Amino acid sequence: MNAHVSPVATADPAKQSAEAVDAPALVQRLARAGRAAQRVLASMPSAQRAQALRLAAAALRRAEPEILEANALDVADGIAGGLSSAMVDRLRLDPARIEAIAAAVEQVATLDDPVGQIIDETRPPNGLVLRRVRVPIGLIGIIYESRPNVTADAAVLCVRSGNAALLRGGSEAARSNRAIHKALVQGLVEGGVPAEAVQLMPTQDRAAVGAMLAAAGLIDMIIPRGGKSLVARVQADARVPVLAHLDGINHTFIDRSANPAMAKDIAFNAKMRRTGICGSMETLLVDAQFSDPHGLVAPLLEAGCELRGDARACAIDPRIKPADPSDWDTEYLDAVLSVAVVDGLDGALAHIARHASGHTDAIVTDDEDVAARFLSEVDSAIVIHNASSQFADGGEFGLGAEIGIATGRLHARGPVALEGLTTYKWLVLGSGQIRP
Amino acid sequence: MNAHVSPVATADPAKQSAEAVDAPALVQRLARAGRAAQRVLASMPSAQRAQALRLAAAALRRAEPEILEANALDVADGIAGGLSSAMVDRLRLDPARIEAIAAAVEQVATLDDPVGQIIDETRPPNGLVLRRVRVPIGLIGIIYESRPNVTADAAVLCVRSGNAALLRGGSEAARSNRAIHKALVQGLVEGGVPAEAVQLMPTQDRAAVGAMLAAAGLIDMIIPRGGKSLVARVQADARVPVLAHLDGINHTFIDRSANPAMAKDIAFNAKMRRTGICGSMETLLVDAQFSDPHGLVAPLLEAGCELRGDARACAIDPRIKPADPSDWDTEYLDAVLSVAVVDGLDGALAHIARHASGHTDAIVTDDEDVAARFLSEVDSAIVIHNASSQFADGGEFGLGAEIGIATGRLHARGPVALEGLTTYKWLVLGSGQIRP
Numbered sequence: 114m115n116a117h118v119s120p121v122a123t124a125d126p127a128k129q130s131a132e133a134v135d136a137p138a139l140v141q142r143l144a145r146a147g148r149a150a151q152r153v154l155a156s157m158p159s160a161q162r163a164q165a166l167r168l169a170a171a172a173l174r175r176a177e178p179e180i181l182e183a184n185a186l187d188v189a190d191g192i193a194g195g196l197s198s199a200m201v202d203r204l205r206l207d208p209a210r211i212e213a214i215a216a217a218v219e220q221v222a223t224l225d226d227p228v229g230q231i232i233d234e235t236r237p238p239n240g241l242v243l244r245r246v247r248v249p250i251g252l253i254g255i256i257y258e259s260r261p262n263v264t265a266d267a268a269v270l271c272v273r274s275g276n277a278a279l280l281r282g283g284s285e286a287a288r289s290n291r292a293i294h295k296a297l298v299q300g301l302v303e304g305g306v307p308a309e310a311v312q313l314m315p316t317q318d319r320a321a322v323g324a325m326l327a328a329a330g331l332i333d334m335i336i337p338r339g340g341k342s343l344v345a346r347v348q349a350d351a352r353v354p355v356l357a358h359l360d361g362i363n364h365t366f367i368d369r370s371a372n373p374a375m376a377k378d379i380a381f382n383a384k385m386r387r388t389g390i391c392g393s394m395e396t397l398l399v400d401a402q403f404s405d406p407h408g409l410v411a412p413l414l415e416a417g418c419e420l421r422g423d424a425r426a427c428a429i430d431p432r433i434k435p436a437d438p439s440d441w442d443t444e445y446l447d448a449v450l451s452v453a454v455v456d457g458l459d460g461a462l463a464h465i466a467r468h469a470s471g472h473t474d475a476i477v478t479d480d481e482d483v484a485a486r487f488l489s490e491v492d493s494a495i496v497i498h499n500a501s502s503q504f505a506d507g508g509e510f511g512l513g514a515e516i517g518i519a520t521g522r523l524h525a526r527g528p529v530a531l532e533g534l535t536t537y538k539w540l541v542l543g544s545g546q547i548r549p
Numbered sequence: 550m551n552a553h554v555s556p557v558a559t560a561d562p563a564k565q566s567a568e569a570v571d572a573p574a575l576v577q578r579l580a581r582a583g584r585a586a587q588r589v590l591a592s593m594p595s596a597q598r599a600q601a602l603r604l605a606a607a608a609l610r611r612a613e614p615e616i617l618e619a620n621a622l623d624v625a626d627g628i629a630g631g632l633s634s635a636m637v638d639r640l641r642l643d644p645a646r647i648e649a650i651a652a653a654v655e656q657v658a659t660l661d662d663p664v665g666q667i668i669d670e671t672r673p674p675n676g677l678v679l680r681r682v683r684v685p686i687g688l689i690g691i692i693y694e695s696r697p698n699v700t701a702d703a704a705v706l707c708v709r710s711g712n713a714a715l716l717r718g719g720s721e722a723a724r725s726n727r728a729i730h731k732a733l734v735q736g737l738v739e740g741g742v743p744a745e746a747v748q749l750m751p752t753q754d755r756a757a758v759g760a761m762l763a764a765a766g767l768i769d770m771i772i773p774r775g776g777k778s779l780v781a782r783v784q785a786d787a788r789v790p791v792l793a794h795l796d797g798i799n800h801t802f803i804d805r806s807a808n809p810a811m812a813k814d815i816a817f818n819a820k821m822r823r824t825g826i827c828g829s830m831e832t833l834l835v836d837a838q839f840s841d842p843h844g845l846v847a848p849l850l851e852a853g854c855e856l857r858g859d860a861r862a863c864a865i866d867p868r869i870k871p872a873d874p875s876d877w878d879t880e881y882l883d884a885v886l887s888v889a890v891v892d893g894l895d896g897a898l899a900h901i902a903r904h905a906s907g908h909t910d911a912i913v914t915d916d917e918d919v920a921a922r923f924l925s926e927v928d929s930a931i932v933i934h935n936a937s938s939q940f941a942d943g944g945e946f947g948l949g950a951e952i953g954i955a956t957g958r959l960h961a962r963g964p965v966a967l968e969g970l971t972t973y974k975w976l977v978l979g980s981g982q983i984r985p
Binding site for chain 2: 152155156235237238239241243248250251333334348349352354372375378379381382383386466488489490492493494495496497498499500501503504509510511521522523524526527528536537538539540541542543544545546547548
């Protein structure tokens with residue numbers, strides 16, 4: 114059983130039933146129902162799916178009192194159980210947050226539907242017409258932690274792209290998730306979507322998570338949303354393909370020909386705008402020939418950022434502390450930054466090849482040849498020239514909404530939105546051809 | 550140790566070293582070398598990679614005597630060890646087969662290089678230019694059985710698309726594989742490709758296969774090429790993403806409005822052209838209202854195909870035997886066919902949803918509305934209207950050469966060629982933007 118199950122859990126019918134759960138059988142039953150609903154969903158016109166999302170947004174707004182009531186119980190239990198204040202903040206809903214969830218649902222309804230898009234069409238010499246069209250992936254499992262908004266955010270991206278969702282949220286938010294799920298499904302059903310298109314795992318038993326991860330052939334893809342330990346566990350144990358975000362050890366390289374003012378602004382923004390997001394810079398690489406290294410680090414130090422440098426970096430300013438070797442491989446997600454002085458582009462590329470996590474790496478330079486080599490040779494999901502790494506975000510990329518940022522190499526890379534929730538099939542249009 | 554290791558194995562230095570192999574360490578060493586070589590390969594101009602392939606083809610032709618000599622030893626051992634004649638046939642090389650291998654290598658050199666292709670370019674309101682460009686996946690592991698031609702075929706598709714390959718062939722073909730690999734690498738190195746871009750596992754120890762499957766983060770993708778038991782083992786054990794082909798339980802549905810002559814020709818070709826390929830039809834679905842069911846089955850029966858039918862199908866011709874329930878889920882890969890009479894399109898769709906393996910399913914109909922619904926609702930990698938399912942092939946699809954047919958849903962589906970060996974990265978081109 115989940116260690117976070119609260120003392121009142123057994124008073125709750127949904128949790129009570131967890132006591133005797135046969136997790137693989139439960140996941141099989143839910144997955145079959147989800148797959149059947151997905152077929153119906155996929156055959157609905159796109160406009161109808163969009164309209165169902167608008168009805169779901171309205172249902173969420175109507176259910177505000179019930180959602181707040183459920184959330185208050187979760188928050189009270191969380192505080193009594195000793196949740197950190199950061200966790201309680203993630204968990205807590207208020208009318209503004211519920212409105213934001215509903216507005217996000219409506220916004221997804223406005224996004225272009227990728228389903229049915231023709232990727233390409235060819236006519237080989239055999240006379241056939243071949244067309245690749247985007248289709249939904251099928252049943253997506255979403256495993257997340259304490260943020261109850263994921264219940265709506267992830268589910269509606271799935272529905273918009275014709276996929277069914279099987280949600281398993283954190284036990285801290287169990288009542289909030291049930292209330293949001295109930296409203297969401299009510300609206301979707303009003304719009305003609307089968308209720309089983311979005312299912313919430315009815316138990317917090319951790320065995321159900323294990324059964325989801327093992328459900329190859331029943332669940333088509335799993336997306337973990339949460340901290341690194343959750344993601345790492347899902348990646349290690351899953352037999353189902355996983356679309357996940359792991360580390361963001363992101364570098365910004367200030368080339369000798371960078372405009373010093375631009376370099377200073379980009380470095381400061383990349384680290385300090387928000388230190389806790391995956392696109393924040395964790396290592397600053399400074400070309401030994403860059404004209405104003407002190408102008409680069411001074412604003413960071415003055416803003417309270419701790420800098421850890423190699424020997425040459427420590428010589429820039431006495432406030433820079435010596436880095437430990439492990440610093441080059443650390444994602445701080447905090448006001449801490451490692452700084453290395455490197456010998457030009459080649460030095461930067463070697464450092465990045467060794468230490469980057471393949472998330473987002475940036476260069477600041479006015480030399481187009483240097484930029485071109487950096488863009489070509491750095492093998493990360495996102496490679497940036499002359500902009501802050503904090504732009505690594507589906508919204509900033511114009512994708513509307515993202516289900517996550519993928520740090521794997523296959524299927525989808527970087528910010529993943531509706532297109533990443535689709536696959537394709539080949540349509541072959543003949544006129545009686547047989548193969549010689 | 551591999552049960553197929555022949556008695557002379559210990560006389561062979563490459564095999565001898567296998568005795569004491571530390572498989573994870575070996576795979577780590579090979580993978581690191583392969584990854585380093587892949588970086589060099591990826592930065593080579595496309596024309597140079599193509600030229601290296603032409604030099605590799607020439608080297609293969611020059612090495613014909615050595616390859617035939619090595620192959621003769623493998624074949625002799627195989628016969629002595631009791632390999633089936635089908636296996637010996639797959640293993641055996643002759644000058645024509647070596648020429649075919651070399652010609653296939655040259656043909657891959659002529660294919661369009663997907664690396665560097667721009668998938669799309671967008672300009673969101675923040676002023677950034679976003680470009681998705683195709684890049685190689687990285688290091689691809691190929692695990693295959695007794696066909697030595699895979700050593701060249703798979704490796705050159707990897708090289709053409711900027712990927713390094715780590716090959717592990719079957720022990721029956723160990724000497725042939727080494728001879729082919731040696732020639733191939735010789736040619737590639739003449740063309741400036743690092744030797745480690747294509748590595749052949751130096752041991753037949755099965756622990757090395759296990760270590761490859763476990764090498765998440767070192768090997769980016771594994772492609773098994775071989776029989777179902779190999780593929781199933783790889784899928785079950787791999788921690789690395791797998792691109793694989795499993796079952797091809799392919800249906801052809803003859804709708805009431807099908808042209809009877811076209812239906813007869815397509816059904817016959819789909820089953821009998823070659824019964825052992827993955828695109829061959831395994832189940833024929835006949836609309837109860839189709840005008841000439843006997844004309845459909847008679848040529849198949851007369852050609853020696855065994856037909857196994859449901860009750861209504863058995864009524865078409867007394868030579869049709871009653872099907873067992875397991876027949877509907879069986880991939881015969883032989884002159885055996887299950888036949889069911891279904892009630893129109895809905896009956897066919899229900900049967901396919903229940904029994905298809907998601908590979909290739911076809912409809913024969915002159916009714917465009919029925920065809921449109923079939924193409925939309927059948928959720929298989931390849932869905933065909935009015936043509937034989939035996940067209941399910943990368944060559945017929947105009948892809949030039951295929952690394953395999955994928956029956957999974959993510960990354961690539963159906964015939965996979967060079968594009969399926971790439972992923973993409975996002976290039977973000979700014980002019981000093983910081984995120985507000």
